Amino acid sequence: xxxxxxxxxxxxxxxxxxxxxxxxxxxxxxxxxxxxxxxxxxxxxxxxxxxxxxxxxxxxxxxxxxxxxxxxxxxxxxxxxxxxxxxxxxxxxxxxxxxxxxxxxxxxxxxxxxxxxxxxxxxxxxxxxxxxxxxxxxxxxxxxxxxxxxxxxxxxxxxxxxxxxxxxxxxxxxxxxxxxxxxxxxxxx
Amino acid sequence: xxxxxxxxxxxxxxxxxxxxxxxxxxxxxxxxxxxxxxxxxxxxxxxxxxxxxxxxxxxxxxxxxxxxxxxxxxxxxxxxxxxxxxxxxxxxxxxxxxxxxxxxxxxxxxxxxxxxxxxxxx
Numbered sequence: 001x002x003x004x005x006x007x008x009x010x011x012x013x014x015x016x017x018x019x020x021x022x023x024x025x026x027x028x029x030x031x032x033x034x035x036x037x038x039x040x041x042x043x044x045x046x047x048x049x050x051x052x053x054x055x056x057x058x059x060x061x062x063x064x065x066x067x068x069x070x071x072x073x074x075x076x077x078x079x080x081x082x083x084x085x086x087x088x089x090x091x092x093x094x095x096x097x098x099x100x101x102x103x104x105x106x107x108x109x110x111x112x113x114x115x116x117x118x119x120x121x122x123x124x125x126x127x128x129x130x131x132x133x134x135x136x137x138x139x140x141x142x143x144x145x146x147x148x149x150x151x152x153x154x155x156x157x158x159x160x161x162x163x164x165x166x167x168x169x170x171x172x173x174x175x176x177x178x179x180x181x182x183x184x185x186x187x188x189x
Numbered sequence: 190x191x192x193x194x195x196x197x198x199x200x201x202x203x204x205x206x207x208x209x210x211x212x213x214x215x216x217x218x219x220x221x222x223x224x225x226x227x228x229x230x231x232x233x234x235x236x237x238x239x240x241x242x243x244x245x246x247x248x249x250x251x252x253x254x255x256x257x258x259x260x261x262x263x264x265x266x267x268x269x270x271x272x273x274x275x276x277x278x279x280x281x282x283x284x285x286x287x288x289x290x291x292x293x294x295x296x297x298x299x300x301x302x303x304x305x306x307x308x309x310x311x
Contacts, residue, residue, distance in 0.1 A: 001231050010230050017259060071227040114235075121238050125223070125257040157199040166249045167202045169242055175195045 003113025018044025226260025
């Protein structure tokens, strides 16, 4: 996995598979405190303590198509090797929240990557899920800016028009790209 | 929060879509499925998805549903894309990079002819 944004997509897929109805994804770039923090929170079926412990083990997976489950362990490793940390909070029947933090300036920190593409991919392919995306940037000496997209308003405006209609895609992509560009994120040094 | 302007544009698109629907019956439904397990994502499935969405936008291709699925147990063939046109059988493609994805969109989804050399024998 080459981007943190790809990890976000991967972790969000777990939330979809866990039959969540609401999934929140937050990306926080805090240059002032040299911190990059991402989290995915869902209200799916969650995990009991035993399963949550095993989710960190690459040789554990609930799927039947192959024998390894690398998603969570890979993100944990990426965070821990960049001066950060990883937490998984979950309870059976009560959803899950995964947070990974990184030292923003750490030489081994994976690039954040294309957050907008991750948001758009999830929004379009899982229309039955209520998505709330947030991307917040605090610059070195300046204020905090954020981009938020709660898809409820979008879906209300669209009614039953599919999200994959060409003109809808164009507007959604524009909303996300312009919103993120306006933050002037300082992903690279 | 989404800009009010964008929401108004979305409402306009909805009205236009409704008008179009009344004019002609919807053609055979087309479904494009991208495998997005950890293996798919690591192999570039998000860029494949981006290429598919971009094709729909640029070519103004209406009536195509794009969804995702998890790992299908053929991790070495990722990114994997499946295409279902109307009632025909599902066609599964392997190693679909963004270029191959737009070729599939053009030749199979738009033109009705599967891209034979990329079809997985399953």
